[in-house]
Amino acid sequence: MAPVVSVTGLVKTYASGFVALNDVSLNIEEGEILALLGPNGAGKTTLISTICGITTPSAGRVSVGGHDTIRDYRAARKLIGLVPQEINLEPFEKVLNTVRFSRGLFGKPRDDAHLERVLRQLSLWDKKDAKVIELSGGMKRRVLIAKALSHEPRVLFLDEPTAGVDVELRKDLWETVRRLKAEGVTIILTTHYIEEAEAIADRIAVISKGDILLVEEKAALMRRLGRKQMVIELQAPIDAVPEALAHHALETGPDADTLIYTYDTQRERTGITRLLNEIQAAGLQLRDVQTRQSSLEEIFVGLVQEEERG
Numbered sequence: 001m002a003p004v005v006s007v008t009g010l011v012k013t014y015a016s017g018f019v020a021l022n023d024v025s026l027n028i029e030e031g032e033i034l035a036l037l038g039p040n041g042a043g044k045t046t047l048i049s050t051i052c053g054i055t056t057p058s059a060g061r062v063s064v065g066g067h068d069t070i071r072d073y074r075a076a077r078k079l080i081g082l083v084p085q086e087i088n089l090e091p092f093e094k095v096l097n098t099v100r101f102s103r104g105l106f107g108k109p110r111d112d113a114h115l116e117r118v119l120r121q122l123s124l125w126d127k128k129d130a131k132v133i134e135l136s137g138g139m140k141r142r143v144l145i146a147k148a149l150s151h152e153p154r155v156l157f158l159d160e161p162t163a164g165v166d167v168e169l170r171k172d173l174w175e176t177v178r179r180l181k182a183e184g185v186t187i188i189l190t191t192h193y194i195e196e197a198e199a200i201a202d203r204i205a206v207i208s209k210g211d212i213l214l215v216e217e218k219a220a221l222m223r224r225l226g227r228k229q230m231v232i233e234l235q236a237p238i239d240a241v242p243e244a245l246a247h248h249a250l251e252t253g254p255d256a257d258t259l260i261y262t263y264d265t266q267r268e269r270t271g272i273t274r275l276l277n278e279i280q281a282a283g284l285q286l287r288d289v290q291t292r293q294s295s296l297e298e299i300f301v302g303l304v305q306e307e308e309r310g
């Protein structure tokens, strides 16, 4: 199946001469949730704006639903919903009107039943007659999402949708994103909350200094780059790791009563059985053993640091 969004050799050099996107190529499949992760200034917003046809590329091409975003701008733009990072709403307009107006901008016929569904999904229906200025920050962000969904887009871009949104509402937004995916909408989101990407994305793209460092299925990425740690609690603190265990590259925990063993789950042998046997042979008594998987956050920080070191 052809990708719903196809980005090829995209370069964006701003008038200042700054290269914000450096030969970016990326395919986005219909119906997936792709999280775009990257540090501040990496180029996430520039990439989204260029795909949405708001920023003109310096080189390369983008197509959405098979329509070139420059030659066939209107057809491409009709398929796209964009929730921008900045809240740019008319303060004295009523919620329903502002959403209805957005739909009209795309030349779609009036469909109040659709708008009611969208506003109800976003828990905004009881605010439909409120003026934007009367809403809280989280509600305004949901109005932005309602506007972006007003013309029934096939591809929805969310640029940091949960910035400044409380935990409860963030969970509600994730739920909305999942529901949209179930309806077949393709979703691309940027976020600084890595647990958000971990929770809802199918694939992760990491961008740094205008380059895409990787695009990979989340589960595969975590398997490939993830490490596991075994935390071994001892009955009593130790002064140092016994000589007999030195070849295991163990670390000691802060209270010297834990040993931390980092291993690669991809390897055929993890070395766990041997380690536990040798711990027993060294005369150490165990209190408890736990394992933990490194998080996407640790993987992400590692990747970006590697890139920075060049």
Ligand SMILES: Nc1ncnc2c1ncn2[C@@H]1O[C@H](COP(=O)(O)OP(=O)(O)OP(=O)(O)O)[C@@H](O)[C@H]1O
Pocket (backbone or CB within 6 Å): 014, 015, 016, 018, 020, 038, 039, 040, 041, 042, 043, 044, 045, 046, 047
């Ligand atoms: N209009 C512009 N003119 C010149 N430089 C710009 C312009 N817009 C963005 N930039 C620069 O391009 C780089 C990428 O910015 P962009 O907003 O795409 O990053 P981002 O990854 O979305 O960052 P953040 O996480 O902070 O939102 C930054 O260094 C920024 O200063």
